[in-house]
Amino acid sequence: xxxxxxxxxxxxxxxxxxxxxxxxxxxxxxxxxxxxxxxxxxxxxxxxxxxxxxxxxxxxxxxxxxxxxxxxxxxxxxxxxxxxxxxxxxxxxxxxxxxxxxxxxxxxxxxxxxxxxxxxxxxxxxxxxxxxxxxxxxxxxxxxxxxxxxxxxxxxxxxxxxxxxxxxxxxxxxxxxxxxxxxxxxxxxxxxxxxxxxxxxxxxxxxxxxxxxxxxxxxxxxxxxxxxxxxxxxxxxxxxxxxxxxxxxxxxxxxxxxxxxxxxxxxxxxxxxxxxxxxxxxxxxxxx
Amino acid sequence: xxxxxxxxxxxxxxxxxxxxxxxxxxxxxxxxxxxxxxxxxxxxxxxxxxxxxxxxxxxxxxxxxxxxxxxxxxxxxxxxxxxxxxxxxxxxxxxxxxxxxxxxxxxxxxxxxxxxxxxxxxxxxxxxxxxxxxxxxxxxxxxxxxxxxxxxxxxxxxxxxxxxxxxxxxxxxxxxxxxxxxxxxxxxxxxxxxxxxxxxxxxxxxxxxxxxxxxxxxxxxxxxxxxxxxxxxxxxxxxxxxxxxxxxxxxxxxxxxxxxxxxxxxxxxxxxxxxxxxxxxxxxxxxxxxxxxxxxxxx
Amino acid sequence: xxxxxxxxxxxxxxxxxxxxxxxxxxxxxxxxxxxxxxxxxxxxxxxxxxxxxxxxxxxxxxxxxxxxxxxxxxxxxxxxxxxxxxxxxxxxxxxxxxxxxxxxxxxxxxxxxxxxxxxxxxxxxxxxxxxxxxxxxxxxxxxxxxxxxxxxxxxxxxxxxxxxxxxxxxxxxxxxxxxxxxxxxxxxxxxxxxxxxxxxxxxxxxxxxxxxxxxxxxxxxxxxxxxxxxxxxxxxxxxxxxxxxxxxxxxxxxxxxxxxxxxxxxxxxxxxxxxxxxxxxxxxxxxxxxxxxxxxxxxxxxxxxxxxxxxxxxxxxxxxxxxxxxxxxxxxxxxxxxxxxxxxxxxxxxxxxxxxx
Numbered sequence: 001x002x003x004x005x006x007x008x009x010x011x012x013x014x015x016x017x018x019x020x021x022x023x024x025x026x027x028x029x030x031x032x033x034x035x036x037x038x039x040x041x042x043x044x045x046x047x048x049x050x051x052x053x054x055x056x057x058x059x060x061x062x063x064x065x066x067x068x069x070x071x072x073x074x075x076x077x078x079x080x081x082x083x084x085x086x087x088x089x090x091x092x093x094x095x096x097x098x099x100x101x102x103x104x105x106x107x108x109x110x111x112x113x114x115x116x117x118x119x120x121x122x123x124x125x126x127x128x129x130x131x132x133x134x135x136x137x138x139x140x141x142x143x144x145x146x147x148x149x150x151x152x153x154x155x156x157x158x159x160x161x162x163x164x165x166x167x168x169x170x171x172x173x174x175x176x177x178x179x180x181x182x183x184x185x186x187x188x189x190x191x192x193x194x195x196x197x198x199x200x201x202x203x204x205x206x207x208x209x210x211x212x213x214x215x216x217x218x219x220x221x222x223x224x225x226x227x228x229x230x231x232x233x234x235x236x237x238x239x240x241x242x243x244x245x246x247x248x249x250x251x252x253x254x255x256x257x258x259x260x261x262x263x264x265x266x267x268x269x270x271x272x273x274x275x276x277x278x279x280x281x282x283x284x285x286x287x288x
Numbered sequence: 289x290x291x292x293x294x295x296x297x298x299x300x301x302x303x304x305x306x307x308x309x310x311x312x313x314x315x316x317x318x319x320x321x322x323x324x325x326x327x328x329x330x331x332x333x334x335x336x337x338x339x340x341x342x343x344x345x346x347x348x349x350x351x352x353x354x355x356x357x358x359x360x361x362x363x364x365x366x367x368x369x370x371x372x373x374x375x376x377x378x379x380x381x382x383x384x385x386x387x388x389x390x391x392x393x394x395x396x397x398x399x400x401x402x403x404x405x406x407x408x409x410x411x412x413x414x415x416x417x418x419x420x421x422x423x424x425x426x427x428x429x430x431x432x433x434x435x436x437x438x439x440x441x442x443x444x445x446x447x448x449x450x451x452x453x454x455x456x457x458x459x460x461x462x463x464x465x466x467x468x469x470x471x472x473x474x475x476x477x478x479x480x481x482x483x484x485x486x487x488x489x490x491x492x493x494x495x496x497x498x499x500x501x502x503x504x505x506x507x508x509x510x511x512x513x514x515x516x517x518x519x520x521x522x523x524x525x526x527x528x529x530x531x532x533x534x535x536x537x538x539x540x541x542x543x544x545x546x547x548x549x550x551x552x553x554x555x556x557x558x559x560x561x562x563x564x565x566x567x568x569x570x571x572x573x574x575x576x577x578x579x580x581x582x583x584x585x586x587x
Numbered sequence: 588x589x590x591x592x593x594x595x596x597x598x599x600x601x602x603x604x605x606x607x608x609x610x611x612x613x614x615x616x617x618x619x620x621x622x623x624x625x626x627x628x629x630x631x632x633x634x635x636x637x638x639x640x641x642x643x644x645x646x647x648x649x650x651x652x653x654x655x656x657x658x659x660x661x662x663x664x665x666x667x668x669x670x671x672x673x674x675x676x677x678x679x680x681x682x683x684x685x686x687x688x689x690x691x692x693x694x695x696x697x698x699x700x701x702x703x704x705x706x707x708x709x710x711x712x713x714x715x716x717x718x719x720x721x722x723x724x725x726x727x728x729x730x731x732x733x734x735x736x737x738x739x740x741x742x743x744x745x746x747x748x749x750x751x752x753x754x755x756x757x758x759x760x761x762x763x764x765x766x767x768x769x770x771x772x773x774x775x776x777x778x779x780x781x782x783x784x785x786x787x788x789x790x791x792x793x794x795x796x797x798x799x800x801x802x803x804x805x806x807x808x809x810x811x812x813x814x815x816x817x818x819x820x821x822x823x824x825x826x827x828x829x830x831x832x833x834x835x836x837x838x839x840x841x842x843x844x845x846x847x848x849x850x851x852x853x854x855x856x857x858x859x860x861x862x863x864x865x866x867x868x869x870x871x872x873x874x875x876x877x878x879x880x881x882x883x884x885x886x887x888x889x890x891x892x893x894x895x896x897x898x899x900x901x902x903x904x905x906x907x908x909x910x911x912x913x914x915x916x917x918x919x920x921x922x923x924x925x926x927x928x929x930x931x932x933x934x935x936x937x938x939x940x941x942x943x944x
Binding site (some may be wrong): 024071117128136219 | 291303306307309310311313314316317318321322323324325326327328329331332335343375377384387388390391392395398402404405407408409411413414415419420421423424429431463466467471493516520523524526527530531543544545548549551552553558561562565566568569570573576
């Protein structure tokens with residue numbers, strides 16, 4: 001089969017969809033949208049009911065009297081605020097550190113020459129395939145031997161070991177014309193200046209994508225924080241909220257309120273930076 | 289002219305300088321990759337020959353962990369469940385995502401709003417998604433069971449039924465993952481050469497033929513990434529199991545990662561956990577290698 | 588003897604089995620404008636990159652101002668380069684682009700306060716003073732070219748390197764820029780190496796041309812030498828437009844040759860009788876209405892009117908064809924049969940291996 005390259009001159013006019021196709025498409029999409037959004041609305045509704053009215057059948061979607069007790073309890077009797085701050089703090093620390101380290105490593109892979117470059121790139125691709133979840137046992141011992149269990153460092157340091165970010169930034173850097181960095185070197189720039197003054201300003205979108213990806217990965221992580229940290233006041237959101245469920249008597253109202261609030265930070269981030277949340281950046285990272 | 293000897297010396301010096309510069313840029317990231325990723329993989333192997341270590345010092349036990357791993361029926365079950373779950377979840381999420389991507393690609397009005405809504409569940413931690421589904425699936429007040437009651441008259445115990453629990457977990461994961469894959473496939477579709485489709489349309493190829501003879505083959509690079517990535521991620525399934533069933537009922541949702549976690553924290557047997565982890569790493573690497581080979585072969 | 592600004596001694600560059608540049612010896616004096624001319628892939632850009640420090644030579648020595656630079660970082664070579672695509676930094680204004688070489692140096696000889704003055708001075712020379720606040724994307728191709736030049740001259744390097752700098756401009760702009768580049772070169776008085784595949788650029792701009800093919804130097808000389816006395820068939824075919832006619836011929840002994848049925852006197856050195864040769868005749872060397880010596884006669888197969896000139900294709904028998912140029916004033920009535928004469932000087936003779944005799 002012949003190869004077709006992108007960017008071949010094409011008329012802007014797109015393929016016309018038949019009316020049947022359009023109808024089928026809209027029906028499918030509406031259904032998907034309803035399925036996607038209903039659980040959110042349902043826990044919103046649940047979080048505003050007291051436990052007794054939760055079990056009434058048929059359920060009232062909009063409670064006659066809004067009950068704010070679940071939220072009050074969440075803020076007063078649990079460390080919810082602390083968990084949120086922990087998640088944000090740890091997430092920002094990881095994102096910042098990884099941006100610096102991954103930019104540097106990606107720069108070496110994309111723009112510098114050194115022995116063993118192809119081998120190292122293959123090694124990183126291989127590491128992508130390692131299931132991190134399988135590493136909790138040895139990671140536990142590594143972190144413990146460093147005396148870092150139950151500290152924020154236990155949450156931050158292991159998260160820095162992820163090759164995907166390097167490969168992602170590398171693919172952004174490779175797409176910059178070579179002459180730019182050659183020119184900068186001739187103009188007198190050191191490699192550090194080539195990176196910071198020429199390359200990084202030109203891949204700002206890539207940096208944002210990287211930052212979002214890293215932050216999301218941290219924000220959604222659960223297994224390692226569950227293993228690494230025991231103290232309640234040091235937990236991240238996911239682990240903290242899950243601890244609400246392990247109580248003997250399940251407080252459904254409390255959990256629904258916590259779950260709903262936990263969706264807010266990431267939603268705000270998404271609405272602000274929507275165009276950078278594109279998953280194809282991830283796939284581009286793994287192309288040679 | 290300088291002597292050859294002198295040139296060799298200077299060349300070596302220059303090579304050392306170039307390599308050192310590159311190494312300086314790589315060092316921080318490499319240090320973390322080695323300490324927190326490569327070393328743990330290696331130490332899995334070492335730990336698999338040891339017992340103890342959490343409370344008491346580790347001691348060498350030879351092949352004891354390996355013997356147990358192969359004899360323990362729960363190990364076999366956990367691997368079987370993990371593979372079974374992946375076989376249910378991955379094709380389903382891909383099929384739905386592809387249908388939605390094609391739909392999004394064919395409409396003009398409302399593309400943005402649909403995209404945003406469909407992506408929304410993907411943003412949430414799977415843990416939050418799983419917690420939300422305890423509300424959706426609950427026998428008494430779950431929204432899905434309210435619908436079930438209306439249709440079949442009685443609620444379904446989705447998570448309490450040994451034959452339903454694993455498919456239900458797959459359903460939750462599909463719900464949470466579909467937005468990601470939809471946007472990935474949509475980007476793939478939008479990158480396809482338009483001219484080709486116009487030509488095919490003029491040749492009288494119907495939508496179905498166009499899809500199977502052009503779209504699917506052309507999206508091969510996207511599919512390659514998707515299958516590899518989905519396999520790596522799905523074989524690690526833990527969060528939703530931990531929240532929704534904790535392995536039950538009757539071990540019907542015990543997955544490999546869940547068993548690894550329990551062996552460390554509940555059963556206090558890190559050596560055994562390391563052995564099982566090693567098996568999981570090998571399994572994932574093997575499947576990734578097979579997929580890479582299959583996609584390379586026909587390229 | 589004064590040292591050359593640039594010198595290559597026995598420089599080679601190979602990538603595995605592929606030899607991009609073979610044993611290059613080359614000297615460029617201060618103030619000289621040297622053009623590397625050759626088709627794409629002939630190694631001319633590799634030579635430039637080795638001098639700039641982008642590529643490392645596999646063997647040999649490269650010197651700038653008498654100093655060995657083989658192992659020197661690009662930034663310490665005192666070399667400025669203008670790239671084919673200009674390589675302007677898109678995120679910086681024109682001012683920042685031009686100022687970059689002054690600011691990025693660690694031990695800059697230029698003090699901070701002098702930067703604006705030097706930038707303005709360079710901008711004035713290339714006439715972009717009113718563009719300093721813009722970003723490169725807001726400029727035309729010609730303006731970008733000038734910014735790249737300003738960035739190169741601002742730090743007053745020992746050597747200028749230019750890699751096909753005019754190839755992205757339209758024909759008219761290329762003409763003006765050619766002249767301005769030469770004027771700029773005279774003003775700066777530095778050694779310049781200019782790489783191009785366009786023989787017209789090479790002929791009009793060069794003090795000296797080095798013709799390259801497949802990594803080896805074919806000929807080195809002034810534009811006139813390269814045009815009048817091409818060292819081999821490759822150079823003869825590459826330089827000059829329209830292309831030289833190559834015709835199979837036999838030696839008649841001495842310096843005489845026979846092309847088909849036509850005997851010609853040449854100024855070539857002697858070859859044994861009956862030796863197989865190739866004769867090169869430039870379309871523009873054909874003389875009309877001469878009669879007598881060194882005449883080739885044939886009949887017109889095709890004629891192309893291009894304005895000032897007419898290009899005629901003649902069938903000269905024995906299955907041979909040649910193309911000749913006729914200026915409008917030489918135009919005879921549309922004759923069928925025609926005789927053209929070539930001066931012995933204008934008959935280029937090449938041996939079996941393509942070398943000039």
